[in-house]
Amino acid sequence: MLNIYIIVIKKQFADDSVKQMIMSAKRIAVDDDHICVCAIDCSDSFCSEISNVGIDEILIYTTSAKGMLYLEQTIEILHDLWKCRKIGLIFMENNSYGIACSVRLALLTNGEAIIDCIGIERTQNGFAAIKPIFSSKIRAKININNRCCIMTLRNNSSVEIERHKKTTFIRESLIVKNVPWVLEDKEMSKSDSSLEDAERVVIAGRGIKNSDDLKLVENFANSINAMLAGTRPLIYSGLLPAERQVGQSGTIIAPRLCIVIGASGASPLIEGIKNAKTIIAINKDRDARIFKLADYGIVSDFREVFKNR
Numbered sequence: 538m539l540n541i542y543i544i545v546i547k548k549q550f551a552d553d554s555v556k557q558m559i560m561s562a563k564r565i566a567v568d569d570d571h572i573c574v575c576a577i578d579c580s581d582s583f584c585s586e587i588s589n590v591g592i593d594e595i596l597i598y599t600t601s602a603k604g605m606l607y608l609e610q611t612i613e614i615l616h617d618l619w620k621c622r623k624i625g626l627i628f629m630e631n632n633s634y635g636i637a638c639s640v641r642l643a644l645l646t647n648g649e650a651i652i653d654c655i656g657i658e659r660t661q662n663g664f665a666a667i668k669p670i671f672s673s674k675i676r677a678k679i680n681i682n683n684r685c686c687i688m689t690l691r692n693n694s695s696v697e698i699e700r701h702k703k704t705t706f707i708r709e710s711l712i713v714k715n716v717p718w719v720l721e722d723k724e725m726s727k728s729d730s731s732l733e734d735a736e737r738v739v740i741a742g743r744g745i746k747n748s749d750d751l752k753l754v755e756n757f758a759n760s761i762n763a764m765l766a767g768t769r770p771l772i773y774s775g776l777l778p779a780e781r782q783v784g785q786s787g788t789i790i791a792p793r794l795c796i797v798i799g800a801s802g803a804s805p806l807i808e809g810i811k812n813a814k815t816i817i818a819i820n821k822d823r824d825a826r827i828f829k830l831a832d833y834g835i836v837s838d839f840r841e842v843f844k845n846r
């Protein structure tokens with residue numbers, strides 16, 4: 538018997554990523570397997586929405602955390618859960634929070650984390666995760682052995698779940714411990730924090746080589762009242778903080794205006810900006826992939842574009 542757990546944190550309704558995880562669990566489950574959704578600080582309407590989707594149990598945790606749960610707090614909850622229930626497979630959302638949780642939980646449980654998967658299949662001896670590798674050129678099938686496996690699933694498409702079978706509800710209240718390294722947590726003003734809600738975003742890519750380049754782009758962003766964000770290389774180089782990363786493993790945005798400067802348009806970035814209303818790209822390479830998505834394009838060194846501003 539396989540215990541499959543789907544971890545959902547602070548959801549108001551069952552969005553596509555939750556449906557995707559439930560569908561994947563149902564697809565691989567056989568008769569005596571047990572599917573449980575562990576809903577941490579989710580709304581009542583979320584829990585009733587998933588009460589008839591054919592899972593066996595909904596474990597509803599209400600924590601004492603005031604805002605978002607810190608990773609450490611979530612991991613402690615999941616580690617305790619793993620210790621008292623024999624969990625074979627855990628699904629988590631494929632965002633930076635879910636990925637970070639998976640990796641840390643795998644370390645604690647001596648299990649394995651397989652992130653950014655696009656599917657899962659039952660095999661003769663167990664099951665296999667399906668995952669694009671080598672910049673999505675290869676579709677790999679990864680054998681999952683007997684250890685606990687924590688998977689994050691890419692949200693590929695919108696899915697509907699057929700509805701049947703009522704579910705058992707279990708409710709628990711948890712007191713979460715303070716995280717010792719946090720001295721204060723105060724909610725930031727919207728303009729400080731919310732890349733997701735920004736109406737205008739300027740994205741700096743690897744073409745922005747140093748802090749002088751970035752200053753040019755930042756001044757431009759300020760002049761049009763846009764929020765400055767970046768591609769992953771800009772975050773890795775330390776030019777921008779991690780919360781400014783746009784894309785598949787960063788923030789997915791849908792602003793009215795998105796200006797992409799010096800970024801090639803790799804698919805993880807495209808995932809993050811494809812819902813923007815208008816996209817303008819500046820790139821010195823006329824064949825850059827970003828121009829396929831952009832509504833308007835400028836083929837130029839970005840320094841030339843900004844030099845007279």
Ligand SMILES: Cc1cc2nc3c(=O)[nH]c(=O)nc-3n(C[C@H](O)[C@H](O)[C@H](O)COP(=O)(O)OP(=O)(O)OC[C@H]3O[C@@H](n4cnc5c(N)ncnc54)[C@H](O)[C@@H]3O)c2cc1C
Nearest residue numbers: 742743744768769784785786787799800801805821838839
């Ligand atoms: C699992 C996984 C998750 C990932 N998640 C993300 C993610 O969330 N977000 C993300 O961004 N990436 C992500 N990546 C990385 C992604 O695959 C690409 O490597 C990254 O998006 C490339 O960033 P870039 O376009 O800035 O750099 P590059 O691909 O190197 O492109 C730089 C571009 O700048 C142009 N350029 C150079 N100089 C100038 C200039 N002076 N003026 C104008 N143009 C110039 C070049 O022509 C080139 O097109 C992820 C990768 C993996 C494997």
